[in-house]
Amino acid sequence: MTKPLLLLIDSSNQQCSIALSEGDQIVASADAIEPGSYIHAEQLHVLIQEVMTHHAFDQLDGIVISNGPGSYTGLRIGMSSAKGLAYALDIPLMAVSTLQCIAMGALKAASDGGFQGIWAAMDARRMEVYGAQFDQLGQRLTDDEAIVIEGGELPSEITWLGVGNGVDKCLDLLPNLQAGSLKQPHAKDLLQPALMSWKQQAFEDIHSLEPNYIKDFVTGKPKIGLPNRQGR
Numbered sequence: 205m206t207k208p209l210l211l212l213i214d215s216s217n218q219q220c221s222i223a224l225s226e227g228d229q230i231v232a233s234a235d236a237i238e239p240g241s242y243i244h245a246e247q248l249h250v251l252i253q254e255v256m257t258h259h260a261f262d263q264l265d266g267i268v269i270s271n272g273p274g275s276y277t278g279l280r281i282g283m284s285s286a287k288g289l290a291y292a293l294d295i296p297l298m299a300v301s302t303l304q305c306i307a308m309g310a311l312k313a314a315s316d317g318g319f320q321g322i323w324a325a326m327d328a329r330r331m332e333v334y335g336a337q338f339d340q341l342g343q344r345l346t347d348d349e350a351i352v353i354e355g356g357e358l359p360s361e362i363t364w365l366g367v368g369n370g371v372d373k374c375l376d377l378l379p380n381l382q383a384g385s386l387k388q389p390h391a392k393d394l395l396q397p398a399l400m401s402w403k404q405q406a407f408e409d410i411h412s413l414e415p416n417y418i419k420d421f422v423t424g425k426p427k428i429g430l431p432n433r434q435g436r
Contacts, residue, residue, distance in 0.1 A: 208265040208402055211252070211289070214391040215244045215282030216274025216302040217326070217369070222251040223392040224259065228399060230392045232257070237388075244281045252285075264295055266407075268398040270389060271299040272416035273326060273334040273348060279415035287410050296407040300397045301416070302326065302389050303336040303348050303368070309386050309393035310367040311342050319382065320362035321345070325370035333370035334418055342396075350418050353377050 207227030214221045220243060221235035232255040236247040269286035272279050290297035303324040310322050320340055325333040331353045337345040351357055355377040358364050366374065367384040375381060401407070 208399075209259065209263055210266045210268050210298075210395070210398060210402070211256070211264055212268045212391040212394045212398065213248075213252075213282050213286050214270040214302070214305065214389050214394065215248060215278040215285075216270050216272060217278065217388050218242060218275075219388040219390070220244045220247050220251060220278070221389075221391040222248070222255050223390070223395070224255040225392075225395050225398075228395070230395065233390075233392050235390065242275060242278055244278050248281060248285055261289075261293060264289075264293060266290075266296040266298060266398075266402065267293075268298045268300060268391075268394050268401075270302045270305050270391065270394055271413070272302055273328075273418045274302050274389075274415075276415075276417060279417070283413070283415050287413065291410050296402075297410050297413065298398050298401040298406070299408050299413060300394045300401075301336070301348055303334065304338070304342075304344065304397055305389040305391075305393045306368045306386060307336070307338040307342055308396055309390060310365060310384055312393070313385055318363065319365035321359075321364045323358060323364045323366045323371070323381065325351075325366060325368045325374065327368075327370040327373070328419070331373065333368075333374065335370065337364075348416065348418060 212223040219237040223233040234251040234254045267290045306324040322338040325335040366381045367386040
């Protein structure tokens with residue numbers, strides 16, 4: 205099929221988003237966000253049904269999932285849904301880095317000009333981010349990695365456009381970084397990398413694919429009793 209019909213899913217951050225593409229065009233999209241909370245479990249399949257209003261699921265040619273880094277729970281929900289759909293429909297599954305998704309979105313923002321490189325950065329708490337560098341055409345320069353920001357993390361000879369929710373806290377330490385307007389990834393920006401995977405037939409193994417958390421998920425110890433109270 206020359207124009208694959210793809211269902212694109214991103215659940216890596218607070219915003220839950222879904223898009224449907226035909227060839228290189230987005231034909232439907234939907235998203236939901238509730239500040240301060242994650243609503244993926246409640247909204248993901250509602251949004252999928254919304255973008256599939258005018259198409260049957262058996263018309264889909266492939267599923268595309270944003271596979272991290274990002275929220276541990278959000279990534280698990282999105283990945284489970286994507287794998288379940290691909291398996292049930294017997295169609296290919298493709299995975300795209302969330303940081304690459306954000307970089308692709310930055311290229312569409314015409315107001316974000318005057319830069320020579322793109323730095324996608326997602327908040328990883330304190331002064332740590334998940335980051336990756338791309339050139340001004342969106343080609344990857346570095347792998348996704350966890351970075352503790354101390355200054356000097358970006359090559360200083362060029363100006364970088366910073367996109368993602370981890371950028372603002374880094375501005376004082378990275379003087380050649382300018383903050384872009386894009387803070388959250390959106391499923392529709394998975395399309396161009398997905399089409400490259402489609403062209404190359406670079407599909408994922410449904411059974412073995414896992415989200416790229418970059419760092420292991422660690423649960424905190426439950427706090428028992430009240431502060432400064434013994435034996436409670």
